Amino acid sequence: MSAQLKSVDQLETFRRETRAWLEANCPAEMRQPVTEEGDVCWGGRRWKFKNDAQRVWLERMAERGWTVPEWPKEYGGGGLSKEEARVLREEMGRLSCRVPLTSFGISMLGPALLKYGNEQQKREHLPKIVRGEIRWCQGYSEPGAGSDLASLKTRAEDKGAHFLVNGSKIWTSYGDKADWIFCLVRTDFSAKKQEGISFVLFDMQSPGISTRPIRLISGYSPFTQTFFDNVQVPKENLMGELNKGWTIAKYLLTHERNMIGGMGTQRQTPLSQLAIKSIGLASGKLAEGTLRADIARFEMDALAFTLTMGRVMDEAKAGNETGAVSSMLKYYGTELNKRRAELAMSIAGSEGLKFDGQTQADIAPVWLRTKANSIEGGTSEVQLNIIAKNVLRLPGA
Amino acid sequence: MSLVLTEDQLMFRDAAKRFAAERAPVAQLRKLRDDNDAAGFSREVWKEMADMGWAGVLVPEEHGGAGFGYVGAGLVAEEIGRNLSATPLLSTAVLGVTALLRGGSAAQKEAFLPAIAGGDLVVALASDEKNRHAPHSIATRATGGSGKFKLSGRKVHVLDGHVADRLIVTARTSGDVESRDGITLFLVDTKASGVNVTRTPTVDSHNAAAVELRDVAVSDSDVIGTVDKGAVVLDAVLDAGRAVLAAELLGVAEESFERTLGYLREREQFGAKIGTFQSLQHRAAHLFCEIELVRSVVLRTLQALDAQEPTASNLVCLAKGKASDVARIATNEAVQMHGGIGMTDEFDIGFFMKRARAAGETFGDYYYHADRFAQLAGY
Numbered sequence A: 001m002s003a004q005l006k007s008v009d010q011l012e013t014f015r016r017e018t019r020a021w022l023e024a025n026c027p028a029e030m031r032q033p034v035t036e037e038g039d040v041c042w043g044g045r046r047w048k049f050k051n052d053a054q055r056v057w058l059e060r061m062a063e064r065g066w067t068v069p070e071w072p073k074e075y076g077g078g079g080l081s082k083e084e085a086r087v088l089r090e091e092m093g094r095l096s097c098r099v100p101l102t103s104f105g106i107s108m109l110g111p112a113l114l115k116y117g118n119e120q121q122k123r124e125h126l127p128k129i130v131r132g133e134i135r136w137c138q139g140y141s142e143p144g145a146g147s148d149l150a151s152l153k154t155r156a157e158d159k160g161a162h163f164l165v166n167g168s169k170i171w172t173s174y175g176d177k178a179d180w181i182f183c184l185v186r187t188d189f190s191a192k193k194q195e196g197i198s199f200v201l202f203d204m205q206s207p208g209i210s211t212r213p214i215r216l217i218s219g220y221s222p223f224t225q226t227f228f229d230n231v232q233v234p235k236e237n238l239m240g241e242l243n244k245g246w247t248i249a250k251y252l253l254t255h256e257r258n259m260i261g262g263m264g265t266q267r268q269t270p271l272s273q274l275a276i277k278s279i280g281l282a283s284g285k286l287a288e289g290t291l292r293a294d295i296a297r298f299e300m301d302a303l304a305f306t307l308t309m310g311r312v313m314d315e316a317k318a319g320n321e322t323g324a325v326s327s328m329l330k331y332y333g334t335e336l337n338k339r340r341a342e343l344a345m346s347i348a349g350s351e352g353l354k355f356d357g358q359t360q361a362d363i364a365p366v367w368l369r370t371k372a373n374s375i376e377g378g379t380s381e382v383q384l385n386i387i388a389k390n391v392l393r394l395p396g397a
Numbered sequence B: 001m002s003l004v005l006t007e008d009q010l011m012f013r014d015a016a017k018r019f020a021a022e023r024a025p026v027a028q029l030r031k032l033r034d035d036n037d038a039a040g041f042s043r044e045v046w047k048e049m050a051d052m053g054w055a056g057v058l059v060p061e062e063h064g065g066a067g068f069g070y071v072g073a074g075l076v077a078e079e080i081g082r083n084l085s086a087t088p089l090l091s092t093a094v095l096g097v098t099a100l101l102r103g104g105s106a107a108q109k110e111a112f113l114p115a116i117a118g119g120d121l122v123v124a125l126a127s128d129e130k131n132r133h134a135p136h137s138i139a140t141r142a143t144g145g146s147g148k149f150k151l152s153g154r155k156v157h158v159l160d161g162h163v164a165d166r167l168i169v170t171a172r173t174s175g176d177v178e179s180r181d182g183i184t185l186f187l188v189d190t191k192a193s194g195v196n197v198t199r200t201p202t203v204d205s206h207n208a209a210a211v212e213l214r215d216v217a218v219s220d221s222d223v224i225g226t227v228d229k230g231a232v233v234l235d236a237v238l239d240a241g242r243a244v245l246a247a248e249l250l251g252v253a254e255e256s257f258e259r260t261l262g263y264l265r266e267r268e269q270f271g272a273k274i275g276t277f278q279s280l281q282h283r284a285a286h287l288f289c290e291i292e293l294v295r296s297v298v299l300r301t302l303q304a305l306d307a308q309e310p311t312a313s314n315l316v317c318l319a320k321g322k323a324s325d326v327a328r329i330a331t332n333e334a335v336q337m338h339g340g341i342g343m344t345d346e347f348d349i350g351f352f353m354k355r356a357r358a359a360g361e362t363f364g365d366y367y368y369h370a371d372r373f374a375q376l377a378g379y
């Protein structure tokens, strides 16, 4: 009991100090809502800071390792406990501080590197991710291998000191902006499809790589088809064991799914508030009864989902297995996010139809972009398959 | 507060799980129904439940209870839901005890709490008058003055009304039929003259009754809470009942879901287990997610009630609304996925669907609580 009280005390001290530090160090511009693509800092060799505040904010947070609060200190992370990290998030939320750095290095590669990378790989890559000096992209999907990812064909042949990589990836988010890629390649052509895959890391500047942009329905072009033509990848860039890449790939996917699933629960104006503004109240209730009912259903499900995310985190802290739930969070969170966007469009009416192909913060492009949520990182149908097989243990699934 | 059960809570739950499955399973409910049992539950088993700490789950230790709070009550209710156990837990140990804890005088607590905790006294809440839940719509009148009242009116869906020793009756001491002000709660002896209780059999084979009150004499000392301000107590009582019902509905959903998964793994058609069919797999996987959501909101809500959080009512709406809806869907899907056998009375799965419907209806269904949820959020 007293040990617990002490830690509650320490947490309060940490909260006070964190609050004071954030108040002193988070520039005013970084407490404004994100309104356009450039407001989200992705970092990387070629990143152009939108303004000084964005740069300063990143540097100050990276200095403390707070771009990745829970990563170990030895690789530049914040070394915070889950509780402390939660306090930091809450305090950042309270002051409306922007996330200083968003990247696939943080949300996807980092956790996999920490678990499967060798010491040298960790020392080389993790600190750069923490400081936002490198931008990574994900080379998983191929034209012929989407949901059936393990059927991928991009080949890496053993040439002694290096692998020779040939093939093509598709839907490579930010393929034209990334510095490095983490990539699934086939290294054994005779084995069962899951058992011939390796996980490699390489520089996107390597000779033989080219990209072709693909434009989305939401109007902008964040991803590419990526071609590899005799690309030489040094052997030391193999992560984990040869032909054992599928395990890493799946582990990384659980992190990707948690991230995508959690997107819907980020701070957003409640739909009910948008609706009150757009539609108005009649005797204390939204003037459109049928829409009100759908909004209430959505808000209840969203709150239930947020509580479930919290419970999953609490369970993880208590040491209970959580791997199986990432498919649930991905599936339910992205379907919710799509429901939210559909309702936001209905609430806005003709105002919601505004579209200039540029302003990504308008409702229509956001609505369009959410459609990808239930496709990227494994489709909703695939998540349901995984739940049926791995959680419910249904036959032959 | 962490949304994980403590060691003590886990032990309490495991004991409840074993007991309910052994002593109060679906088979017992079926037998009570088939025998047309006069009480609708086994008094012997209720005594044993009292020994397990169930009857006094909310009663503080100084009044002879277990003091496990709403989280504890929810853990028991979940097992009750899994087994469809016939018990006056909701009426007596949850509604009755919450009323006494929130509004009871020292003398009332002294007189009733230990008896409830011991399993010796059954209490029923006689409040609803409309077919659709409308808690403040009360036409029953309490007339008189200077400490003496006469109650007249008619109550419906009184859980365990026909076996109760005492009724908690809501009556209007002032105000219009729909107003929240002017409601008063009275403790009424079921044997008092002018009280007429008729059992109303329901589809779920659980206990309910209609209560007629004609000039029933009560006095000051029978008032729970304050005259005219009874809604404060009533709302707390209903929220407690709703939250515990949500926990029961969670159990109903879980159990019917698990039974259905078992069937999907074993039943064969077209030369394959039906669980290999993707249309069934996806519906099952979706239900799994919904039930996980209910699990989170139920625990969070019960914690909020124990902590007397000011916004607990919003969570109660969420929990009761969501649990009613998900249990309804889960049990409907269960019947569908069992095919023809799911329609037979001999098979248990139909009992779960019936209970989900009745428990969902009690103290506000999904529609009622979605509306209230929106209202509490200002829209």
Ligand SMILES: Cc1cc2nc3c(=O)[nH]c(=O)nc-3n(C[C@H](O)[C@H](O)[C@H](O)COP(=O)(O)OP(=O)(O)OC[C@H]3O[C@@H](n4cnc5c(N)ncnc54)[C@H](O)[C@@H]3O)c2cc1C
Pocket (backbone or CB within 6 Å): A137, A138, A139, A140, A141, A142, A145, A146, A147, A148, A170, A171, A172, A173, A174, A223, A372, A375, A376, A377, A378, A379, A380, A381, A382, A385
């Ligand atoms: C915005 C966006 C960003 C992306 N970013 C990246 C990235 O950075 N890197 C990367 O590698 N990939 C990325 N992807 C690719 C993404 O992972 C794939 O699109 C996804 O896995 C689906 O593959 P597919 O497009 O080939 O669809 P398909 O697999 O062809 O699916 C078509 C339809 O069939 C359904 N289906 C397929 N198999 C089954 C089955 N077994 N059971 C039931 N239904 C099934 C699917 O659910 C879907 O509805 C991105 C995609 C999008 C939209």
